[in-house]
Amino acid sequence: MDKKMCNTSKSYDNSENVDDDFENEREVNNRIFSVESDEELPPVSGGELWINDNGIEDDVNICNFFHRVDSDQIIYQTKKRKLKIIGKYVMGDLLGEGSYGKVKEMLDIDTLCRRAVKILKQKKLRRIPNGEQNVQREIRLLKLLKGDKHKNICNLVDILYNEQKQKMYLVMEYCVGSLQSLLDSTPSKRFPFYQAHGYFTQLIDGLEYLHGMRIVHKDIKPGNLLLTLGGELKISDLGVAETIDLFAEDDTCHNGQGSPAFQPPEIANGLECFPGYKVDIWSAGVTLYNVTTGIYPFEGDNIYRLFENIGTGNFTIPDEIEEPLKGLLLGMLRMDPQRRFSIQDIKKHAWFLQRPPRLGEEVPIPPFRGDELHSMTVLPYLIEHYYDCHSDAGSDIQFITERDLNGAKTEKRQTTEERQHADVEHEEEMEETDIVHNSETDTRL
Amino acid sequence: MPLFGKSQKSPADVVRALKESVNALERGGEKKAEKAQEDVSKNLVLIKNMLYGTSDAEPQTDIIVAQLAQELYNSNLLLLLIQNLSKIDFEGKKDVAQVFNNILRRQIGTRSPTVEYICTKPEILFQLMAGLVKCLYVYSELYGLICRYETQEIALNCGTMLRECARYEALAKIMLNSDDFYNFFTYVEVSTFDIASDAFSTFKELLTRHKILCAEFLETNYEKVFSHYQRLLNSENYVTRRQSLKLLGELLLDRHNFTVMTRYISNPDNLKLMMNMLKERSRNIQFEAFHVFKVFVANPNKPKPILDILLRNQEKLVEFLMKFHTDRAEDEQFNDEKAYLIRQIQELRPVPGH
Incomplete structure (x- = not known):
C-alpha cells in the first residue's frame, strides 16, 4: 500500500x-x-x-x-451518496440508534410509502442479555398485530433477512420522533394540556386495542410513544411485552422488565405475580403526569431508592394540576392494582371526555438535523443516482x-x-x- | 354586519327557511318539488358554511354555532332531513351528512349536547337504520333500476352518519339494543358490493368499537346474535362469508369477549361448521376458518361433545392439517400454530369413565 x-x-x-x-x-x-x-x-x-x-x-x-x-x-x-436498494426499498439516512441497532429511513419502491427500518445485527444482539429472545418475541407480537393495523400502534410492514451479513431488517411505519424528543426540545419539559390530552386519548385507544389482543406492553413511557408527521401517536417497542394466554382466567403476569421510573408499586415491591393490564395503566399514568407537569411522581438517586419510593405509593401532585386531571392521575396511580382505574374508567373520566381549551404554545415536532419539514432523506440519493451521476460526477x-x-x-x-x-x-x-x-x-x- | 356583500342571515332564519323548504319538498307536487329541492340545497349550503367556513370565510363563532344547534334541535329538523333524504338532490344529501356529523361532534366541556339530544330522540337513529333497510326491501322485491339508484344514494349517506353515531357509546347502545339492529344481518348480504361493504363496516363498528358494551351485548343476546350470525357464515355471497368469518375470529380472540368465546367453542355445531369451512374451495376462507378452528383445539377444557368430534376425526384431521397450506412457509406464526394443533390432536385421548 x-x-x-x-x-x-x-x-x-x-x-x-x-x-x-x-x-x-x-x-x-x-x-x-x-x-x-x-x-x-x-x-x-x-x-x-x-x-x-x-x-x-x-x-x-x-x-x-x-x-x-x-x-x-x-x-x-x-x-x-450511494444508492442502496434492499428488496423493494431504497435506503435513506440514519434516523436514530438504539441499543439494538440502527434505524434508517426507507422508501417503498412499489407504494412510495416512507418507512423506517430497524437494522438488527445478530452479532450485536448476542452481546445484549436476552437480546435475541426479546427481539424474537417482539417480532412475534408485531406479526400478530400486522393484520389489523391499528392506527395507534407502530406497525410492522415487512421483514427482510440477509443471511450473509447476519442482518435483519424490520420495516416499520415511519415516525418522526417520540414524545420524549418533543419534551426534551422544550425548556419546561411538558405539553400544554390540550396537546397532552390529544396524545393521551390516542395512547388509551392504542392500549385498549393491545389489551384486547391480550398483549401487556409493560414499557409505556414517552420514549416509546412515537409521532407521525400528522401528529398521530403510535405505541412502539414491544421488546418486553407479554401475551396473556388465550384461555388464562385473568391477566396475571410474572415479570416486569420495563423502565424503572414507570414501574408500578407491585413490581417495585417485587411481587411474584400481578395483574398485567394494570401495569400499563400505571405507566400511562406516570406518562400523563410527566407530560403535564414536566417532573416524575417518583424519583430516586438510584434504582433502589426509586423502587423504595414507588413501593410506598406516596406522591404529590403539583398545585397547578386541577380537577378533573388531578382525579384522573390519582385514579391511575392508585397503589392497589385492583382499585386502580381500568381503561373503561379512564374513557368515562371527565378529563378524558372534555377537550381542554387551546391555551399555551403547542410544542412542535423538533426538526430533524435542522430540517423542520422532515423532508425525505431518500430523495437526494435517488437524485444523485439518476440525475447527477454522469453529467458532473x-x-x-x-x-x-x-x-x-x-x-x-x-x-x-x-x-x-x-x-x-x-x-x-x-x-x-x-x-x-x-x-x-x-x-x-x-x-x- | 358586513359593509359589502350579502348580510349574514341569523341561524334561526336559515333553519326556519330550511324547514319550510323541506316541508314543501315532503308535500310534493311536480313544479313545487323542484323549487323546494333547490331551496333545500341552498339553505343546507348556508348551514354547512356556518359550521365549516368557506375558502373566504372562517367558521362562525361558538355562540352562533350554539344557536344553530339549538334551532336544529327545537325545530326537529335533523329527523325531518333524514326522513326526506331520498328527495334531496345529490350534493344536498352529502351536505346533510356533513352538517349532521359536525353538529354531532359538538362539545361543551365534557358534554356532547347533540348526543344527549339524540338519546332523547332515538327515532333519528331508527330512521337512519330503517332508511337503509326499507330501501333494501324495495330493492330486493323489485330489482328495478330506479329503486336501485335511489337506495345506493341514501345507503351510503346514512352509513356515514350511522358510523359517526356509533362512535358514541350511548348511541351505539341504543342501536345495538334495538330490533332494527338485526336487519343488518340481511343488509350486509345485499348483492350490490358497495352498499354491502358499507353496511358491513357500520355493523363491525357497532360490534367492536366499545369493548365492554359489545361484550355485554354479545353475552346477553348470545342466542339471538349468533343464530343470525350463523346465516352470514352460510351465506351464498362469498364476500359476506369471508368478511363475517374474519370478524368472528376477531370477536372471539378479543380478550374482552372471553366469556362469549368460551361459550362459542363449547358448541359442537360451531366446530362442525368450522371444520366444513376448512375444506371450502376458497383458500382465504380456509385460512380464516383455521384461526377460529384453532381455538376449539387449544381449549384446555374441551367439553365432551367437542372432544368426541375431534377424536372421531383424529386421524383425518392430522392428515388434513399436514397438507394444509404448506406453501405458507414464510409465515412462522401460522406454521407454529399448525404444528401445535397437529400435536394437540395427535395427543387427544378419550376421557376415561365416559
Missing part, C-alpha cells in the same frame, strides 16, 4: 489501479468512522455528511493497512485534511478554498471509484 495515498500529495497519480484506490478509500472511511463515533468532531456545516453510516464491513483486515500517518495529513472525503466530492477540520470554525473561508482546489485535482479519479461503488449497490437480498 502506497503511503502517499493517504497523504495530501500533489504528486498523486490517479492512473493507478482502481482496486487499490478503492481499498484505500475504505481505510480512510474507517478512520472517519472511528473519529465520528467518538463524537469529538463538530460537523463542519449542515450540507455535508461525514459519517459513512452504511456500515463498513468488519471483515476488512485492518492490519494490512496499518501504517503511521500524521493526523493532520489524513485526507477526509465527504461521502458520496464528483462535483460534490471534496477532500479535506484534519487541519481543515480543526480550523473549520475559525477559517471557514480558507477551508472552502482548499476544498475547491482539491476538488479539481481529484475529479477524474473519483469517476473511477464511482464504478466500484455502483457495482456494490447491486447487492440484493
Whole structure:
C-alpha cells in the first residue's frame, strides 16, 4: 500500500489501479468512522455528511493497512451518496440508534410509502442479555398485530433477512420522533394540556386495542410513544411485552422488565405475580403526569431508592394540576392494582371526555438535523443516482485534511478554498471509484 | 354586519327557511318539488358554511354555532332531513351528512349536547337504520333500476352518519339494543358490493368499537346474535362469508369477549361448521376458518361433545392439517400454530369413565 495515498500529495497519480484506490478509500472511511463515533468532531456545516453510516464491513483486515500517518495529513472525503436498494426499498439516512441497532429511513419502491427500518445485527444482539429472545418475541407480537393495523400502534410492514451479513431488517411505519424528543426540545419539559390530552386519548385507544389482543406492553413511557408527521401517536417497542394466554382466567403476569421510573408499586415491591393490564395503566399514568407537569411522581438517586419510593405509593401532585386531571392521575396511580382505574374508567373520566381549551404554545415536532419539514432523506440519493451521476460526477466530492477540520470554525473561508482546489485535482479519479461503488449497490437480498 | 356583500342571515332564519323548504319538498307536487329541492340545497349550503367556513370565510363563532344547534334541535329538523333524504338532490344529501356529523361532534366541556339530544330522540337513529333497510326491501322485491339508484344514494349517506353515531357509546347502545339492529344481518348480504361493504363496516363498528358494551351485548343476546350470525357464515355471497368469518375470529380472540368465546367453542355445531369451512374451495376462507378452528383445539377444557368430534376425526384431521397450506412457509406464526394443533390432536385421548 502506497503511503502517499493517504497523504495530501500533489504528486498523486490517479492512473493507478482502481482496486487499490478503492481499498484505500475504505481505510480512510474507517478512520472517519472511528473519529465520528467518538463524537469529538463538530460537523463542519449542515450540507455535508461525514459519517459513512452504511456500515463498513468488519471483515476488512485492518492490519494490512496499518501504517503511521500524521493526523493532520489524513485526507477526509465527504461521502458520496450511494444508492442502496434492499428488496423493494431504497435506503435513506440514519434516523436514530438504539441499543439494538440502527434505524434508517426507507422508501417503498412499489407504494412510495416512507418507512423506517430497524437494522438488527445478530452479532450485536448476542452481546445484549436476552437480546435475541426479546427481539424474537417482539417480532412475534408485531406479526400478530400486522393484520389489523391499528392506527395507534407502530406497525410492522415487512421483514427482510440477509443471511450473509447476519442482518435483519424490520420495516416499520415511519415516525418522526417520540414524545420524549418533543419534551426534551422544550425548556419546561411538558405539553400544554390540550396537546397532552390529544396524545393521551390516542395512547388509551392504542392500549385498549393491545389489551384486547391480550398483549401487556409493560414499557409505556414517552420514549416509546412515537409521532407521525400528522401528529398521530403510535405505541412502539414491544421488546418486553407479554401475551396473556388465550384461555388464562385473568391477566396475571410474572415479570416486569420495563423502565424503572414507570414501574408500578407491585413490581417495585417485587411481587411474584400481578395483574398485567394494570401495569400499563400505571405507566400511562406516570406518562400523563410527566407530560403535564414536566417532573416524575417518583424519583430516586438510584434504582433502589426509586423502587423504595414507588413501593410506598406516596406522591404529590403539583398545585397547578386541577380537577378533573388531578382525579384522573390519582385514579391511575392508585397503589392497589385492583382499585386502580381500568381503561373503561379512564374513557368515562371527565378529563378524558372534555377537550381542554387551546391555551399555551403547542410544542412542535423538533426538526430533524435542522430540517423542520422532515423532508425525505431518500430523495437526494435517488437524485444523485439518476440525475447527477454522469453529467458532473464528483462535483460534490471534496477532500479535506484534519487541519481543515480543526480550523473549520475559525477559517471557514480558507477551508472552502482548499476544498475547491482539491476538488479539481481529484475529479477524474473519483469517476473511477464511482464504478466500484455502483457495482456494490447491486447487492440484493 | 358586513359593509359589502350579502348580510349574514341569523341561524334561526336559515333553519326556519330550511324547514319550510323541506316541508314543501315532503308535500310534493311536480313544479313545487323542484323549487323546494333547490331551496333545500341552498339553505343546507348556508348551514354547512356556518359550521365549516368557506375558502373566504372562517367558521362562525361558538355562540352562533350554539344557536344553530339549538334551532336544529327545537325545530326537529335533523329527523325531518333524514326522513326526506331520498328527495334531496345529490350534493344536498352529502351536505346533510356533513352538517349532521359536525353538529354531532359538538362539545361543551365534557358534554356532547347533540348526543344527549339524540338519546332523547332515538327515532333519528331508527330512521337512519330503517332508511337503509326499507330501501333494501324495495330493492330486493323489485330489482328495478330506479329503486336501485335511489337506495345506493341514501345507503351510503346514512352509513356515514350511522358510523359517526356509533362512535358514541350511548348511541351505539341504543342501536345495538334495538330490533332494527338485526336487519343488518340481511343488509350486509345485499348483492350490490358497495352498499354491502358499507353496511358491513357500520355493523363491525357497532360490534367492536366499545369493548365492554359489545361484550355485554354479545353475552346477553348470545342466542339471538349468533343464530343470525350463523346465516352470514352460510351465506351464498362469498364476500359476506369471508368478511363475517374474519370478524368472528376477531370477536372471539378479543380478550374482552372471553366469556362469549368460551361459550362459542363449547358448541359442537360451531366446530362442525368450522371444520366444513376448512375444506371450502376458497383458500382465504380456509385460512380464516383455521384461526377460529384453532381455538376449539387449544381449549384446555374441551367439553365432551367437542372432544368426541375431534377424536372421531383424529386421524383425518392430522392428515388434513399436514397438507394444509404448506406453501405458507414464510409465515412462522401460522406454521407454529399448525404444528401445535397437529400435536394437540395427535395427543387427544378419550376421557376415561365416559
